[in-house]
Amino acid sequence: MGLLSDPNRRRALIGLLTRLNAPICVVCYMAGVAWFMGLAFEPFTLRTYMSENAMGSTMVEERFPAGERALATGREFAAHKKKTGGMPVDWLVKTMQSRGLEVFTQRFSRRLPFPDEDKERYMVKGTNVYGILRAPRAPRTEALVLSAPCTAGDHNNQAVGLLLGLAQYFRNQVYWAKDIIFLVNEHDLIGMQAWLEGYHHTNTTGMDWSPLQGRGGSIQAALSLELSSDVVTSLDLVLEGLNGQLPNLDLANLFYAFCQKIGVLCTTQGKLQRNDWDSVSGYSHAVQTMMLMAMKQASGRPWGDHGLFLRYHIEAATIKGINSFRQYKTDATTVGRLLEGMYRKLNNLLERLHQSYFFYLMSSLSHFVSIGYYMPAFGLLGVILLLRALDLWVQLASPPPRTEDGVVDAEQVSSPGVLSVLTPLAVVLTAIAVYTLLPPATRARVFYCNPVCDVRRVSLCLLKAADGSGHGAGLEGAEAGGRALPGRAAGLHRAHQLLPGLHPGSHAGARGRLRHAQRAKVTRLQRLGDRCGSVRSLTSRSSSPPRRVLSAFVLVVLSPACTLLFSVFFFQELQEMPVSFLDGWMLYLSVISQGILDHALYGSLVYPLVALLVYPCWLLFWNILFWK
């Protein structure tokens, strides 16, 4: 308590903090960024290790022999799929039954709030088929899931074939102590959502589905399989689920351990592991992997069919087969043996996976940083906010400067009244609340009509507002124009379009696969830091017009919409798939619509977060910058 109660030391400390506020903030920021970048440096990371005793020391022998037959089944499946023009339900039921499973189907239908252009669907109707292999060795209280999505076109037939092959093989083994559910889901995540909701008797998204006729025990773990070629060069592990949730690290460890044992190349984020961590390219490779993981998490969308399992407290991951131009190929038998090994180890589990980490970043499959190591980076960035606020607080508390004749400085008198602060705030909040609470269909229809025009108009409006710096509330006026106030700027004649237009635009900020990631958090904090800066300049009233224009420019650049746009390009850059500006722009628009869709379909939180938190904050800062 000495530090907090001794007035002299307190005064010294606060004096130090206020006097050196800017340098300390800069140092904190640099230190935070440096810390984060340092996390990818291999000597600072931990090697992954298996924490779960039940999966660690026990030996299993993989004997799955029937890769070729599985591929043949896959081809048969493809033929039937082509014939029926969708999911060959009857064939699947028959095939699964002939392999000795209890087979059930589930029908579901869902009308999307607005047509999904990426996947070209609007009214979704489909059927999930699943077969349960009952555990011969134990009461049926626990289950494992192996799923393969049935996608349109030529994709993923091999995955379904392998799934059926594994089902046949597993049926003849006697050591299963957990039910194994083989699930073929249609319409990827929508089907998965319907099945999970049916299995757990919940309905969080208002989807129509027929109740499940058969169930296993409580699901302990799930793997989703994506294979589109007969041979693969490597297997990619996808961990990022809904809202950035991750499965227990032991699941990744298990996959990695078996890849090592069987000798399959394995990747995460599509990036192979490299051994040259001490070289610059090796380090930047690790940084890219980690950044990709962080950005995917920040996007809030599920990056594989496993993503929705995590919401039900089921550890799940997606395994993707990748076929590139490498010499070394792995055949379906090996992949089958890998899966067999993983399921046998999961079968040994005595309790849910919980021993290892749930919050981690991976710079390669064999190295990770846990939450204890990456939180200090965010702590350092977050403390900037606190320091800035402290500075403002101290300034508020200190008596106003007095001029010589004892009159309080004129600034004090001109400080904005409560009303002028509250009005814009109220307008912004109501607009956003009304907009967010609108039924998604309306929102989406307006948005869908011509997203490009809207977004362009928004950016125009932003620029206009930025130019006419004196004209402060340009944006505000435009926003309000749609509601009640007389239109300003572009407002009047197309007010009703403008308002929704604004929304998705900025809203997108966090939107969807916003690929924001850590990086986004970094940017956001940085942005907040800047905002604090502008508040400060406001209170000190020293901002000259050029500085204001500069601040406005910075604010526009850091606006949620722009941040999202940069993130899209950055993400593509990290994936080593750079895009042209036009493609990037189209991608950006689809990211926005996907974001709204993810929110409506699966309950991803990024859209409301941006619409209700980040965007109003940004508007507020804009407002502060320009009020007279």
Add this chain to the structure above:
Amino acid sequence: MAAPMTLLLIVAVTIRAVLYRSGVADLVSERVEVVSPLTAWKRVVEGLALLDLGVSPYSGDVFHETPLIIYLFHFLVDYAEITFMLADVITAVALYMAVKDYNKQVFRKQKYALEADRYPLDCLELIRSPGEMYYIPLKVAMCYLLNPFTVLSCVAKSTCGLNNAVIALFILSTVKGNMLLSAIFLSLATYQSIYPLTLSAAALLYLIFWWFVAQYAFMYLGSLLVLVGLSFFLLGFWDYLPSVYGFILSVPDLTPNIGLFWDFFAEMFEHFRLFFLCVFQINVFFYTLPLSIKLKEHPVFLIFMQLAVISIFKSYPTVGDISLYLAFLPVWSHLHRFLRNIFLVSCVLLACSALFPVLWHLWIYAGSANSNFYYAITLLFNVAQILLVSDYFYAFLRREHHLSYGLYLKRKDGSEATLVLK
């Protein structure tokens, strides 16, 4: 002042009524921060059902309200929402009137002291003007009614709101100097949750002669006896005693809440349990004597301190308890210049309030955190509350010190002195 107060009441009731009709109510009434095993509405409903079946409501180890509450809701169950809104309104109005009266007393005392030249000359800036005191009662009512904690607690139909109303009425009658009502409401509050017993110290400070103290004690004990007896005659069994007071004192239900008990006792070996139970429970009562000696001139501040201590150290605290003492903060607005950690403390309190649901979700739903995460936030929240209260205590004492020794203290050698809390 009546007009703004009416407006405030209308706004507060509207907010609550809207929230009752929205989906928020169901969500909130399940939150462990808002309802405890003692105050949950769900349990009241269960008790009512048992009562209707002719079974003792205490037989199932679910219901822990006092018999009076269950008979109250036996008649009012259809009007429960109105009852809870009314309880909040009563609390706010009682606090409003009590603070208004208290401010009058403070002002009168200050006037006498000024006339008697008892204040040092450099203390003039510490003297409180009627202008700045005018809006304080309204602010208190606003602070209670619009506090998100109160709103949540009311929307969740936590019976904590009723307890708060009783305590507020006790404060009102004490400040007004009505001994009989004060004793009755205090016994009612004690009957509801034991802990308000410590508030009797503040009530006794208002009485000057031993004879009055004896009278007060007699009235208090008498009405307590009546309440206990009445409960017995209503129910016909004594099993509410272990089920209500035993439940409060021995803390058998370790459902997480924002208090200090649950994780500690969940982790502890059984044979230490009794000892630590005593240690934890004694905290509520322990500070009463030293505080009332130190604050014998300022019973209302003592009430504020005691309410804070109760809401920090009681066995099943909820946010409703916190909101009651937070409502008093505007009364001490003249202490702001002496507060030291208010910025830090308010940051911590805000951050913790936001983190409670987040960590709960991670622990219970996502399964990726564990109880330690939640308990850590609980600890931090309570540390912040303790800092807040001790900060106000320090500021209050310091102002009193300045009022008797002057604002600019000098050491013996003439250099500037500073006050240090040790």
